[in-house]
Amino acid sequence: MNDSMVEQFRRDGYIAILGFYDPQDIADIQAGVQRIVRLLARKYGVDANTETPEAAMTSGYLALIAKNRAWGGEVYDAVKQIPSFMALAASRRNVELFETLRPGSAAGVAAGGYGIRIDNPREEKFRAPWHQEFPAQLRSIDGLVYWSPLIQVTPEMGPVEIAEGSHVEGPVPVYDDDGGIGKSGAYSLRLDREQERLAQYKKIAPLSKPGDLLIMDFLTLHQSGLNVSDRPRWSMQFRYFNFNDPVGLDISWKGSYAAGVKFSDLLPNLRTSHS
Ligand SMILES: O=C(O)CCC(=O)C(=O)O
Ligand SMILES: [Fe+2]
Numbered sequence: 001m002n003d004s005m006v007e008q009f010r011r012d013g014y015i016a017i018l019g020f021y022d023p024q025d026i027a028d029i030q031a032g033v034q035r036i037v038r039l040l041a042r043k044y045g046v047d048a049n050t051e052t053p054e055a056a057m058t059s060g061y062l063a064l065i066a067k068n069r070a071w072g073g074e075v076y077d078a079v080k081q082i083p084s085f086m087a088l089a090a091s092r093r094n095v096e097l098f099e100t101l102r103p104g105s106a107a108g109v110a111a112g113g114y115g116i117r118i119d120n121p122r123e124e125k126f127r128a129p130w131h132q133e134f135p136a137q138l139r140s141i142d143g144l145v146y147w148s149p150l151i152q153v154t155p156e157m158g159p160v161e162i163a164e165g166s167h168v169e170g171p172v173p174v175y176d177d178d179g180g181i182g183k184s185g186a187y188s189l190r191l192d193r194e195q196e197r198l199a200q201y202k203k204i205a206p207l208s209k210p211g212d213l214l215i216m217d218f219l220t221l222h223q224s225g226l227n228v229s230d231r232p233r234w235s236m237q238f239r240y241f242n243f244n245d246p247v248g249l250d251i252s253w254k255g256s257y258a259a260g261v262k263f264s265d266l267l268p269n270l271r272t273s274h275s
Pocket of ligand 1: 119
């Protein structure tokens with residue numbers, strides 16, 4: 001990370017860092033996922049290919065959810081407890097990167113803010129519409145999302161879309177809308193005057209491969225792409241916040257949905273009733 005990358009991040013509200021993580025760390029996590037898919041396939045008597053980590057994450061996992069979608073939820077809940085995943089979440093490397101991008105900060109790992117997404121082909125329910133991370137996570141306004149794939153991301157897989165430079169909007173009020181398909185929690189939050197705001201920014205959707213890291217500011221507008229490929233899109237998320245941030249200190253670094261907190265109780269101005 002050199003000065004021009006730090007500057008670029010400040011300007012654009014995101015930055016992609018190729019090959020940031022050690023391949024061995026990624027391989028350990030993929031092997032952990034493979035084990036979990038294999039255990040559940042055996043438990044439920046599903047004939048699933050788990051020969052390699054990639055097979056387990058693609059055809060093996062798809063065979064499991066084809067029989068029962070809820071088993072995919074069991075995989076989702078389990079994989080965030082893989083030790084090598086948790087070790088990477090709280091790794092020195094992540095902390096140092098945060099403190100480089102945010103000089104003078106004291107990094108915190110947002111509890112409940114780390115996990116592994118599995119974006120299934122053509123599934124809408126857990127797709128994140130355009131949003132900022134802040135209302136969904138709280139902890140501090142000054143925060144960063146770390147996003148890193150566990151599988152090669154192609155254009156068809158619906159890479160995350162980012163509105164370049166949109167962090168200058170500051171915190172945007174949100175309202176609830178379940179999208180007519182029962183979206184819940186943070187997935188149901190919609191931005192006030194979404195289209196009008198988005199129209200001002202260029203949208204980019206960086207492709208990435210395992211080991212690459214995409215960093216986004218907590219205020220950068222972004223959304224899930226739609227996966228129209230035939231494979232699930234597996235990706236890791238870590239969220240870091242700044243203990244030194246005045247708003248963070250004011251709310252005592254409380255979290256949002258994952259902490260059972262209504263963000264509007266803490267920050268009423270973040271909620272709007274209109275669309
Ligand atoms: O991976 C996605 O589709 C959405 C990611 C996202 O919103 C996040 O990591 O904060
Ligand atoms: Fe997000």
